[in-house]
Amino acid sequence: MKILTIILALGAVAVPPALAETPQQILALYQQQAGPASAARGEAFFRARISRDGQTGSCASCHTDNPKAAGKTRANKAIEPLAPVANAERFTDPAKVEKWFRRNCKDVLGRECTAQEKADFVAFLISVK
Numbered sequence: 001m002k003i004l005t006i007i008l009a010l011g012a013v014a015v016p017p018a019l020a021e022t023p024q025q026i027l028a029l030y031q032q033q034a035g036p037a038s039a040a041r042g043e044a045f046f047r048a049r050i051s052r053d054g055q056t057g058s059c060a061s062c063h064t065d066n067p068k069a070a071g072k073t074r075a076n077k078a079i080e081p082l083a084p085v086a087n088a089e090r091f092t093d094p095a096k097v098e099k100w101f102r103r104n105c106k107d108v109l110g111r112e113c114t115a116q117e118k119a120d121f122v123a124f125l126i127s128v129k
């Protein structure tokens with residue numbers, strides 16, 4: 001009985017990745033590493049045009065300026081909207097989220113995103129109504 005109580009208490013403090021199944025839980029995971037997120041900073045990051053190697057890229061270049069709209073890859077393949085309000089599957093699978101952050105941040109920034117950038121980005125998309 002006591003042991004179970006302790007396990008439950010620990011679970012409430014640190015959400016194991018396997019239990020991060022909602023955008024709020026995924027946001028909580030990044031905030032554990034980064035501190036409080038800012039949706040405003042996340043929005044600025046989403047829209048920022050970043051120049052690198054003579055080319056300008058941004059998250060919005062594929063995901064469009066409207067997170068509720070479908071985007072397009074460079075090969076013209078459709079990308080479902082990023083905002084959970086428009087696409088309930090977004091930010092429900094931590095492994096998928098990490099995979100695409102890694103890939104897209106390297107593509108646009110030439111490096112991986114920080115935990116703070118990820119927290120802000122998720123906070124912004126959750127805030128989209």
Ligand code: HEC
Nearest residue numbers: 058059062073074079080090091092097100101104105108
């Ligand atoms: C070259 C096009 C492209 C750019 C630029 C791009 N993305 Fe994406 N993004 C994709 C594709 C393709 C997917 C995966 C397809 C899908 O899930 O619909 C994706 C999926 C994601 C996901 C997965 C979310 C989930 O839960 O399903 C995240 C997070 C993400 N992108 C973040 C970013 C961020 C942050 C940036 C800017 C630093 C960015 N993307 C820029 C193409 C792009």
